[in-house]
Amino acid sequence: MKAIALQQYGSADDLALVDLPDPKVAPGEVLIRVRAAGVNPVDWKLAAGGLDPVMEAGFPLVPGWDVSGVVEAVGFDAGEYAVGDEVYGYLRKDWAKNGTYAELVSASVRLIAPKPASLNWQEAAGVPLAGLTALQSLKRVSVGSGDTVLVHAAAGGVGAFGVQIAVARGARVIGTASERNHDHLRALGAEPVTYGDGLTERVRALAPEGVDAVLDFVGGGVAALPVTDHRDRVVSIADPGVLADGGQYVWVRPDHDDLVELSALADGGALKVHVDREFPLAEAAEAWRLNQTGRTRGKIVLTV
Missing domain, CATH: 3.40.50.720 (NAD(P)-binding Rossmann-like Domain)
Known part of the structure; x- marks a missing residue:
């Protein structure tokens, strides 16, 4: 699969589009075909080593915790979902390595929920974190x-x-x-x-x-x-x-039930998502540079 990755802690200048093996799908997980990935300040702060005192990291490191996409495969004990389901989620795992800036990402069912039907892929990817x-x-x-x-x-x-x-x-x-x-x-x-x-x-x-x-x-x-x-x-x-x-x-936690609540707000018309800019996956570095200005209104997302 194609993914954006760093070979060591660094900055936007160190991001590169690379080929990586498809993720393994553990029990209780699904494999997601990524349609869009949200960009958040924590992505580039983590990449710079800002969370190294509290979170293990592996390299090559694929950044990204926000995702919207389609279930591609279902692991053991993940019967809540089926191939073809549209989902979104905040995929913060216990370590930093296999993030959402990729064509495929694995995710525990605890970290995802059905995508709000009223939102497109880019809008949905801007919601979770x-x-x-x-x-x-x-x-x-x-x-x-x-x-x-x-x-x-x-x-x-x-x-x-x-x-x-x-x-x-x-x-x-x-x-x-x-x-x-x-x-x-x-x-x-x-x-x-x-x-x-x-x-x-x-x-x-x-x-x-x-x-x-x-x-x-x-x-x-x-x-x-x-x-x-x-x-x-x-x-x-x-x-x-x-x-x-x-x-x-507050340090945000992944939470399936809270994602379901956000979906209900969006589908009920109470929650609108403003996507400020969209970038293709290969231009993740430019997305980071814009995010670092702190001058955007709403969300920046990568399309895959």
Whole structure:
């Protein structure tokens, strides 16, 4: 099979299109013919060795954890799926080696779910990691009807999902973003506010009593802004320091049931996926360089 791989830890410059053996399919796994793979910052951070202290890696290393595709083969004890099923998933395994930037990838049934019927391949591949991150963050602080929620980096890959899921749960959402993304946030159901000096005052102008929960999807100390009296309902995916202030820190987990919930939201019309750019698999390096700018709206995906 064709795949994008690194021979050692490195950068976008070290990615190469190579031929690799087809993956083996263990008990409880299926083999997926990849149609699209989502690009996330963790992909290039892992490739640079950023997770080496906590995760084993093997080389050649194929990056990528997000996937949408078609079941090509079914292993022992994986009767939930059949050849031809359309699936998607967050394929973070216990080690880094056989990722989704490839024509084929094996996956435990725990990591996948039926693809949302309303989404195309590219849109579906943009959901798993970012969508699960947003959903699990909202669940961690029990966001629900009547809550006022502040979402930092609300126009980003995770933030846009956080806004929509919070709105679907009946919450009022205030979202931080650059001015060029304000109309986009309004379309998602959020009230936009601009980054920068005076942010606390701008949020308090919209919510004089403060907000009920804060979702920090950007870091940089924004989780510590004095915009809520409920420090136990402040959650960050980017700043572990939030724990010292009584908040919550989330590292997303693969979860079949949560993927099913995201599918239901998408197929019910409550979750839209904005794909900013698509690149063919062979141009993964260019996709990484764009992702590293931090200036995209929505998701970047590779088509296979």
